[in-house]
Amino acid sequence: MASQLTVPDFSELVRVFTRIGCLSFGGPAGQIALMHRELVEERKWIDEEQYLHALNFCHLLPGPEAQQLATWIGWRMHGIRGGLAAGLLFVVPGALIILALSILYAYAANLDWFAALFLGMKAAVLAIVVQALIRIGGRALNTRFKQVMAVLAFVALFFLNLPFPLVVLGAGAVGIAVAHYRPDWLALKAGGAVAATTPRPWGKTATTIAVWLAIWAAPMAVVLLTVGQDHVLWQIGSFFSQLAIVTFGGAYAVLAYMAQEAVQGFGWLSAGEMADGLGLAETTPGPLIMVTQFAGYLAAFRAPEPFTPLIAGILGAGLTTWVTFAPCFLWIFAFAPWIERLENARWLKGGLATLTAAVVGVIANLTVWFALHVLFSKIGELQIGPVRLYWPDIASFNGQAALLSLLAALLIFRLKWNVIQTLAITSLAGLALGWAAS
Incomplete structure (x- = not known):
């Protein structure tokens, strides 16, 4: 499964999370489902097991789990700058x-x-x-x-x-x-x-x-x-x-x-x-x-x-x-x-x-x-x-x-x-x- 995954370049990550940030209605359930469809099913940036593992981790933390999951995914893709980009773009439009x-x-x-x-x-x-x-x-x-x-x-x-x-x-x-x-x-x-x-x-x-x-x-x-x-x-x-x-x-x-x-x-x-x-x-x-x-x-x-x-x-x-x-x-x-x-x-x-x-x-x-x-x-x-x-x-x-x-x-x-x-x-x-x- 891991061999089929793709790693986006930084500009693509910014583009995708800008879209997610503008469409993330419906509370955490809808936001988590949106990211799953966009990042796991369609783009295959991470696999199902990684996604659920990270989601469980975010549930252990205080604060909004969907925004923290977005930050984790960005961090996984491009380190600190990826986490900052994904997390901020999830928050700034709203x-x-x-x-x-x-x-x-x-x-x-x-x-x-x-x-x-x-x-x-x-x-x-x-x-x-x-x-x-x-x-x-x-x-x-x-x-x-x-x-x-x-x-x-x-x-x-x-x-x-x-x-x-x-x-x-x-x-x-x-x-x-x-x-x-x-x-x-x-x-x-x-x-x-x-x-x-x-x-x-x-x-x-x-x-x-x-x-x-x-x-x-x-x-x-x-x-x-x-x-x-x-x-x-x-x-x-x-x-x-x-x-x-x-x-x-x-x-x-x-x-x-x-x-x-x-x-x-x-x-x-x-x-x-x-x-x-x-x-x-x-x-x-x-x-x-x-x-x-x-x-x-x-x-x-x-x-x-x-x-x-x-x-x-x-x-x-x-x-x-x-x-x-x-x-x-x-x-x-x-x-x-x-x-x-x-x-x-x-x-x-x-x-x-x-x-x-x-x-x-x-x-x-x-x-x-x-x-x-x-x-x-x-x-x-x-x-x-x-x-x-x-x-x-x-x-x-x-x-x-x-x-x-x-x-x-x-x-x-x-x-x-x-x-x-x-x-x-x-x-x-x-x-x-x-x-x-x-």
């Missing part, structure tokens, strides 16, 4: 589109027609998140232990308000222990791992980590020296840098963390605006985690001094994108030479399996939180010891949002429409309802 839409959103948010349009988008996002919960839960919760971990994660976040990193990293630590003592609880095979044959590139790995940590931190040093730690740009960079380290489980898990901190902690944007941002990310190419750029733009736009709102927003969006995706290159370039060893580490598989189960609880928390804020305009909150309770104000029930949510659920679950089609129809329906109400 980043530019999200930036343009964020600018439009910030200036048009007070217009009635704009609010009606995004009411339909929020309703679709609620149905999309429910679909993600069902899909990921059905795949991940294949043992009773994993189901218990998902429930515990939901309770920890929704009722106890525990920090997201503590929940997911704690679940990973539990999984490592369970993988050693009771692998059957995780449906891990009882046999030993195959011994790795690749050498241990300690020196190269250490150098790569040092270089990319400096690259990752460079814009934060500029912010520190120019506007200081009290500025919103420092808060944005610090928060999204932390998020980049613990974002296992995809964009929906990221949103749960952002909802906990960016909405309730920092007050950068509202729950409804977070749903709007995910709707924009769903309709544009590139990783869904690009919704972080939308949040970074609004945070800086609303606290712009000493810049204008537009300049501050662009700086916030750029800083967010930098600290979100620079670590993705660090993980790939530092750990790709270790791929064979990491793939065979049962303790790591166990930690990831339990962490993924906990992410189902994280997404369930996000689903309930979104549903409350989409369907009701007023949400009460009560703290009883360590337990936090939410309850909606029945008088603030939004009938239009409920109707649009039912329409979105019908399109997704009954008619099997894709995300783009559903968002388009519910947005237009929101406009029609807004026009009729006025």
Whole structure:
């Protein structure tokens, strides 16, 4: 099989990944399928076994697995410059589109027609998140232990308000222990791992980590020296840098963390605006985690001094994108030479399996939180010891949002429409309802 593979020259790699970056709609599943068709089936740059092996490796890493898979493929073809080209071209088209839409959103948010349009988008996002919960839960919760971990994660976040990193990293630590003592609880095979044959590139790995940590931190040093730690740009960079380290489980898990901190902690944007941002990310190419750029733009736009709102927003969006995706290159370039060893580490598989189960609880928390804020305009909150309770104000029930949510659920679950089609129809329906109400 390997003799049939072809190695593209650098210009062809750039051309192909430019095409992939502009067509990578549909979230990670669609993006992974697109790259498989383009690179494995049609061009035969890598074979099936290599592709799946690399995909499993990328699932072990925090951050968007599809973008990291693209980076790995570029690295495999042309080293560091190939990885940079493939990874950046996977992100840049969507980043530019999200930036343009964020600018439009910030200036048009007070217009009635704009609010009606995004009411339909929020309703679709609620149905999309429910679909993600069902899909990921059905795949991940294949043992009773994993189901218990998902429930515990939901309770920890929704009722106890525990920090997201503590929940997911704690679940990973539990999984490592369970993988050693009771692998059957995780449906891990009882046999030993195959011994790795690749050498241990300690020196190269250490150098790569040092270089990319400096690259990752460079814009934060500029912010520190120019506007200081009290500025919103420092808060944005610090928060999204932390998020980049613990974002296992995809964009929906990221949103749960952002909802906990960016909405309730920092007050950068509202729950409804977070749903709007995910709707924009769903309709544009590139990783869904690009919704972080939308949040970074609004945070800086609303606290712009000493810049204008537009300049501050662009700086916030750029800083967010930098600290979100620079670590993705660090993980790939530092750990790709270790791929064979990491793939065979049962303790790591166990930690990831339990962490993924906990992410189902994280997404369930996000689903309930979104549903409350989409369907009701007023949400009460009560703290009883360590337990936090939410309850909606029945008088603030939004009938239009409920109707649009039912329409979105019908399109997704009954008619099997894709995300783009559903968002388009519910947005237009929101406009029609807004026009009729006025």
